[in-house]
Amino acid sequence: MATSTTTVPSAGPTAGSRSFLSRLREGDEIARIITFLFAASVVLITLLLVLQLWHDSSLARHKFGLNFFVTQVWDPIAEEFGALPFIYGTLVTAVVSLLLAVPLGIGAAIFLAELAPQKISDILQFFIDLLAAVPSVIYGLLGVFIVVPLMRVYVEPALKQSLGFLALFKGPAYGVGFLTAGIVLAIMVIPYIISVSREVLLSVPRDQREAALALGSTRWESTWKVVVPFARGGIMGSIFLALARALGETMAVTMVIGNSPIVSSSLLSPGYSIAAVIANEFTEATSQIHLQALIELGLVLFLLTFILNGLARLLLVLTAQKGSGMGHV
Amino acid sequence: MKRLAGLLLVVLALGGIVLAQNALLINGAGATFPNPIYSKWFDEYHKANPSVAINYQSVGSGAGIKQATDGTVDFGASDGPMSDEQLKAYSDKHGSGILHFPTVLGAVVPTYNIPNVNATLNFTPEALAGIFLGRITKWNDPAIADVNKGVSLPADEIVVVHRSDGSGTTYVFTDYLSKVSDDWKNKVSKGTSVNWPVGLGGKGNEGVTGLVKQTPNSIGYVELIYAANNGIAYGAVKNADGVFMKADLAGVSEAAAGAAKNMPDDFRVSITNAPGKKAYPISTFTWLLIPAKFSDAAKRDALKNFLKWAITDGQKFNEDLKYAKLPKEVVAKELKAIGSIQ
Amino acid sequence: MNPRLRWRKFVSNFMLTMTGVCAVIAVSVLFFILGYLVYHGGASINWNFFTKLPVPVGELGGGMANAIVGSAKLLLLASLFGVPIGFLGGIYLAEFSGSSVAFVVRYAADLLNGVPSIVIGIFAYALTVLPFKHFSAFAGAFALGLMMIPITLRSTEEFLHGVPRALREGSMALGASKWRTIMSVVVPAAYRGIMTAILLALARVAGETAPLLFTAFGNRYWSHGLNEPTASLPVMIFNYAISPYEDWHRQAWAAGLVLLALILIVNIFARAILSRGGTVLR
Numbered sequence: 001m002a003t004s005t006t007t008v009p010s011a012g013p014t015a016g017s018r019s020f021l022s023r024l025r026e027g028d029e030i031a032r033i034i035t036f037l038f039a040a041s042v043v044l045i046t047l048l049l050v051l052q053l054w055h056d057s058s059l060a061r062h063k064f065g066l067n068f069f070v071t072q073v074w075d076p077i078a079e080e081f082g083a084l085p086f087i088y089g090t091l092v093t094a095v096v097s098l099l100l101a102v103p104l105g106i107g108a109a110i111f112l113a114e115l116a117p118q119k120i121s122d123i124l125q126f127f128i129d130l131l132a133a134v135p136s137v138i139y140g141l142l143g144v145f146i147v148v149p150l151m152r153v154y155v156e157p158a159l160k161q162s163l164g165f166l167a168l169f170k171g172p173a174y175g176v177g178f179l180t181a182g183i184v185l186a187i188m189v190i191p192y193i194i195s196v197s198r199e200v201l202l203s204v205p206r207d208q209r210e211a212a213l214a215l216g217s218t219r220w221e222s223t224w225k226v227v228v229p230f231a232r233g234g235i236m237g238s239i240f241l242a243l244a245r246a247l248g249e250t251m252a253v254t255m256v257i258g259n260s261p262i263v264s265s266s267l268l269s270p271g272y273s274i275a276a277v278i279a280n281e282f283t284e285a286t287s288q289i290h291l292q293a294l295i296e297l298g299l300v301l302f303l304l305t306f307i308l309n310g311l312a313r314l315l316l317v318l319t320a321q322k323g324s325g326m327g328h329v
Numbered sequence: 330m331k332r333l334a335g336l337l338l339v340v341l342a343l344g345g346i347v348l349a350q351n352a353l354l355i356n357g358a359g360a361t362f363p364n365p366i367y368s369k370w371f372d373e374y375h376k377a378n379p380s381v382a383i384n385y386q387s388v389g390s391g392a393g394i395k396q397a398t399d400g401t402v403d404f405g406a407s408d409g410p411m412s413d414e415q416l417k418a419y420s421d422k423h424g425s426g427i428l429h430f431p432t433v434l435g436a437v438v439p440t441y442n443i444p445n446v447n448a449t450l451n452f453t454p455e456a457l458a459g460i461f462l463g464r465i466t467k468w469n470d471p472a473i474a475d476v477n478k479g480v481s482l483p484a485d486e487i488v489v490v491h492r493s494d495g496s497g498t499t500y501v502f503t504d505y506l507s508k509v510s511d512d513w514k515n516k517v518s519k520g521t522s523v524n525w526p527v528g529l530g531g532k533g534n535e536g537v538t539g540l541v542k543q544t545p546n547s548i549g550y551v552e553l554i555y556a557a558n559n560g561i562a563y564g565a566v567k568n569a570d571g572v573f574m575k576a577d578l579a580g581v582s583e584a585a586a587g588a589a590k591n592m593p594d595d596f597r598v599s600i601t602n603a604p605g606k607k608a609y610p611i612s613t614f615t616w617l618l619i620p621a622k623f624s625d626a627a628k629r630d631a632l633k634n635f636l637k638w639a640i641t642d643g644q645k646f647n648e649d650l651k652y653a654k655l656p657k658e659v660v661a662k663e664l665k666a667i668g669s670i671q
Numbered sequence: 672m673n674p675r676l677r678w679r680k681f682v683s684n685f686m687l688t689m690t691g692v693c694a695v696i697a698v699s700v701l702f703f704i705l706g707y708l709v710y711h712g713g714a715s716i717n718w719n720f721f722t723k724l725p726v727p728v729g730e731l732g733g734g735m736a737n738a739i740v741g742s743a744k745l746l747l748l749a750s751l752f753g754v755p756i757g758f759l760g761g762i763y764l765a766e767f768s769g770s771s772v773a774f775v776v777r778y779a780a781d782l783l784n785g786v787p788s789i790v791i792g793i794f795a796y797a798l799t800v801l802p803f804k805h806f807s808a809f810a811g812a813f814a815l816g817l818m819m820i821p822i823t824l825r826s827t828e829e830f831l832h833g834v835p836r837a838l839r840e841g842s843m844a845l846g847a848s849k850w851r852t853i854m855s856v857v858v859p860a861a862y863r864g865i866m867t868a869i870l871l872a873l874a875r876v877a878g879e880t881a882p883l884l885f886t887a888f889g890n891r892y893w894s895h896g897l898n899e900p901t902a903s904l905p906v907m908i909f910n911y912a913i914s915p916y917e918d919w920h921r922q923a924w925a926a927g928l929v930l931l932a933l934i935l936i937v938n939i940f941a942r943a944i945l946s947r948g949g950t951v952l953r
Contacts, residue, residue: 031850035763038756039776042820046779049786049794075524076495077517107693115687116694124698126938131701132871133934135878135905136788138927140532141912142704144539152543174488174544176529190697195871196826199864203833220683234829241822244784250881251909259493259530270529275787276493279881280532282789284391284495284521286415298790305785309778356806356888356900365914369727371891384900386889387910400804535913558915649729 053299060292068296074261074277076285081293083300085261089178089271090304093253094246096182096267097189101242104186105193106228106235112194113201114223125198132191140255143184148175148256151183156268167265176258179267184252189242196241200234201227236316240309247305250275274301352382355628359385359393359406360497361533362552363615365650366433367406370643374635381631390497391521397618398422403628405618406432408497409504409521410597425622428670429596430636430663431614433644434585434653436576437501438563438611440556441548442541443468443483450564451476451573454509454602454610457566460487460548461506462513463527468546476573483546490540490549493530495521501613502550505601550611554651568610569602580609581653589658596663612653622671629670636667705931712924720925725891725907728916735926737893741901742933745811745887746877748897752816753876754869757823761865764824765831766853777825784821791817792882800886806900811887815879819872826868830861870941874934880905904930 064071064081071082108128112121152175159169204227212222228235258270259280274297285291352375364387371383388396390407397405398419410429411419420426439452456472459465465472469482492499503519517523529544531537537549538559553576556563565575574580584603592598602610619636623629640663644654655663672680719734726733760780764773786794795814800806834857842852858865883889888900889910904926911923 027851028849031853032763032767035759035767039760039763039768039772039824041756042760042783042824043776043779045817045820046783049783049790052794052797053790073524076522077520077524104693104696107690108697111687111690111694115690124694126935127701128697129867129871129874129938130931130935131697131704133874133877133931134704135880135908135927135930137880137905137909137912138704138708138878138924141923142707144536146707149543172486174529176540187700190700191874192822192871194697195867196829196864199867200829200833203830203861203864205835218679218683220686221679224686234833237825237829240781241784241825244781244821245875247785248787248790250787250789254493254532255536259532260525260528272530275789278787279789280494280530281522282392282793283389283395283884286391286394286412286521290522295793298787298793301785301787301790302782305782306778309781309785352892354892354899358888361913364910365728365916368725368891369729372727375892382892384888384890384892386884386900388884392884399801401800401806533913534915538915552915555915558917 050299050302053295053302057292057296057299059289060296063289064293064296069300072261072263076281076287076290079287079289081289081296083274083297085263086272086274086277086297087300087304088263089181089257089273090247090275090301092178092267092271093181093185093257093273094243094308096179097185097246098239098243100183100186101190101193102239105190105238105242106197108190109194109197109201109235110223110228113198114219114227121198125195128191128194130191131187132195134188136188136249136251139184139188139252143180143252143256147180147184151175151177151180160268168267171264171266171268173268174258174270176256176270177268178257178271181253181257181271181273182267184256185246185249188249188252189245192241192245193235193238196238197231197235200231200238203234204230232320233316236312240312243308243312244305247301247308248275250279254279274298274304352380353627353631355381355383355404355631356402357383357385357393357404357406357617358388358396358402359618360390360408360615361387362408362435362497363406363433363652365554366647366652369646369650370635370639373643373646374638378631378634381635383631383635389495390500391495394618397427397620404620404632406616407618408613408615409500410599410616411618423620423622425620428619428621428666429616430619430640430666431596431655431659432617432639433615433647434581434612434655435615435651436553436581436609436612436653437498437505437550438553438556438576439548439550439566440538440541440561440563442543442545442561443485444545446480446482447562448477448480449562449575450480451567452564453567454506458506458510458513461489461491461526461528462510462516463489476567485546488544488547489525489528490531490537490544490547491525491528492534492537492550493532496533497521497613497615498534498550498552499523501601501611504599505611508602557651566610568606568608569604570606570608572606574607574609576609576611578648578651578653580607581612582656584608584610584612585614585653585659586656589656592659592662594666596659596666619670621669633667633670637664640664705928708924708928708931712921712926712928715918715921715925716928720922720929724893725902728914728919733922735902735904735907735922735929737890738902738904738907738926739929739933741808741887741890741894742877742904742930744808744897744901745815745883745903746873746937748808748812749815749819749876750869750873752812753819753872754823756816757820757872758827758865758869760820761824761827761831762853762858764828766849766857773828777828780821780824783817784825787881788818788879789881792885795882796885805898806886806888808887808894808897808899808901811883811901811903812897814882814886815876818876818879818882819869822872822875823869826871827861827865830864830868831857833864834860866942870938873937877930877934878905880909884909904933 156173212226254276260270261272393405396402507514507519531540534551534555538555541547541549565573583605587603588600723734799810842856890900890902894901908923908926911919
């Protein structure tokens with residue numbers, strides 16, 4: 001290799017200190033190009049998807065304009081469509097599900113990674129991964145047969161009795177509604193949080209933990225104040241995964257949310273979500289404008305995901321501590 | 330790495346098994362309502378004609394129409410007739426039309442769950458429209474109580490349950506309500522998905538059944554077989570001749586018989602609120618949508634033979650699955666129309 | 672022991688117990704679901720279930736053999752499509768790319784992940800069904816593969832990042848090229864996490880119904896090769912569960928159980944066969 005230098009190439013992104021030819025000969029440049037193509041294809045596919053949605057909703061976009069975001073009416077016969085109740089329902093159920101799933105999930109991940117003996121941890125993880133494989137239809141059915149009656153008969157009346165003065169818990173207890181959908185979603189996304197968080201926690205170098213313990217911290221303190229922050233990036237990543245799942249879940253939500261386009265401050269009220277209404281009406285929509293309005297809803301969800309992801313990343317950057325393992329968003 | 334590659338090869342070999350092709354595969358998509366009888370028919374037909382395999386998937390009437398128009402399936406099926414725009418869209422795309430063939434008849438019933446009420450309730454058209462419009466809010470409202478003397482109805486709020494997904498069942502029910510209530514017609518009108526003034530949405534007949542079963546003081550509308558098989562109460566509806574009819578197959582056939590006399594040539598007809606003392610007012614045909622012109626002769630002949638069989642011999646399977654048979658006059662007319670498929 | 676230390680110890684024990692509670696809750700939910708499926712569907716699992724085709728309602732002896740094979744086919748193809756893209760893309764992000772490119776790709780992956788499965792189905796329909804005018808297993812695999820990409824990509828990158836610099840530099844110092852380092856040193860070190868992510872992605876798409884309705888469609892009969900519509904377990908579950916027949920409901924639960932068993936087997940198989948004896952770090 002006549003043109004190679006003697007500097008050690010950095011492990012970072014650029015390898016400019018060696019010439020193109022020598023990189024090529026060792027296969028690095030080819031590797032770089034090929035892996036780049038694959039990474040780029042992901043962006044391409046996403047762009048293509050957005051373009052397709054944009055194109056297939058043109059009629060609706062022109063007809064409704066920005067009013068689409070604030071109109072509450074959804075009338076296929078009168079051809080008046082508004083996205084507000086669906087945006088609201090999507091956001092509320094996602095938030096409720098994360099509020100439940102994140103503490104539970106991270107707690108369980110900490111237990112499995114730090115406390116449980118390895119064999120038990122592995123076996124339990126196996127089973128938790130299975131939760132991710134349960135078809136969403138079955139989650140929906142279990143929601144209808146088990147969660148909804150439980151909510152209607154026990155949980156919601158109890159909430160109304162104790163916290164009924166809050167606007168959050170007003171209204172009749174149907175069993176279906178935002179809260180129930182949030183709970184079912186929480187069960188569905190917990191495996192992602194546990195699974196990925198556990199792996200990330202397991203990969204934190206031993207010396208971090210031991211250093212904290214050597215300095216006199218309790219087990220919990222070393223976990224919570226040293227190990228978890230070190231794994232912050234990966235744990236946030238798992239929350240992103242969970243959020244995405246919660247925003248896009250279709251089948252299970254539509255069976256337990258009540259499917260009524262209502263905007264209500266009460267968690268006990270029936271509601272609707274974007275994914276649910278698309279799933280419900282797409283296969284039977286007959287008029288062009290109806291179909292296009294549904295596609296436009298898909299575009300709106302895309303926008304929502306975009307904004308939520310951006311906010312979450314901002315949060316990550318703003319709360320980044322010095323010395324934590326992950327610096328990238 | 331080598332182990333990985335070896336494993337992949339083995340699995341690929343297993344996964345890509347190509348078996349000998351012997352049967353002609355014909356694909357169809359559409360309505361969920363007739364799925365049980367269609368699956369029975371296609372299975373029986375395949376047993377009698379092993380060289381023909383008709384694969385029907387119940388993805389919904391709208392999807393069936395869409396896919397037939399797209400050409401991704403060979404035929405469609407729908408609980409509501411195609412509209413003029415849809416027919417035009419089809420012929421614009423294919424250069425020839427698509428034909429409707431009624432196959433079975435069904436009924437939509439109002440089902441309810443009122444604690445301590447086991448009797449069959451009577452419902453007038455005004456009561457049904459009022460309930461689903463949200464005007465009648467309590468079970469002991471005179472509109473309901475007056476025709477149910479002898480039943481003690483509670484003063485509780487009615488919980489309305491409707492379909493959340495677009496469906497032929499909704500189409501039939503709203504078609505009926507539009508005919509009997511001008512208020513409904515102006516405010517909500519008819520369609521596979523409508524803007525329901527009140528109520529919870531259940532997904533599919535099963536979803537509505539489930540919600541009604543679990544929610545006290547609720548009322549919903551489902552296809553007859555769902556109510557019958559799940560043991561939930563369903564009411565009698567006052568027909569055009571003033572008689573309160575509880576849905577049964579005879580009542581549905583009566584409704585169809587009236588329509589048979591004035592059946593249009595393209596078979597697109599609504600039979601809700603049909604005349605006849607014994608007619609059940611919320612009845613409907615369901616149709617198979619067959620292209621008028623086929624490019625594949627084998628598929629065309631297979632489908633034509635199947636149709637002929639289905640509307641004649643196939644009808645003997647209807648009643649066990651709670652579908653009513655086609656009236657003779659309609660069958661005769663259809664047999665003629667089948668001949669026109671090219 | 673001073674009071675402050677006592678308090679800290681108390682907090683420590685309490686919080687650690689709480690994490691145990693969280694784990695117990697999560698696991699009990701799973702066992703409850705499994706128990707429910709077994710109770711309601713267990714009776715329907717018999718030899719017929721695995722070997723016969725579906726029969727119309729009211730008849731006995733039907734099964735879901737074509738759906739089981741169909742799901743296996745679809746998942747295999749989907750993995751072949753989605754995993755390489757996610758895996759190699761993740762390698763690019765972790766090893767080669769600059770931070771702005773990485774940011775864009777990650778963002779795109781997260782967006783793709785949040786797309787409702789039915790919209791993916793509609794997208795796949797437009798791309799892989801409409802132009803060819805028929806449904807196929809290919810189309811179904813395309814839709815499912817798309818859904819596998821984001822989890823695979825994000826996780827691969829995450830776990831590759833977690834491998835200490837020292838390993839990479841050690842390998843390079845010994846003269847290995849970057850690519851060699853990646854494939855022989857870095858990836859094996861991150862292997863566990865990546866494997867977990869891939870299996871998680873597989874589990875997720877195994878239970879998806881909506882995308883398949885528009886792509887693989889469904890088939891009452893055996894589907895030959897990869898270019899015909901094919902039956903799959905989630906679609907069968909969906910169709911049977913929304914029917915009015917008790918027998919079909921039981922079969923739907925049984926199918927759910929079989930699907931879970933399928934994923935479990937794949938999990939065990941993958942970890943056993945492809946294991947390289949654990950990571951370097953533990």
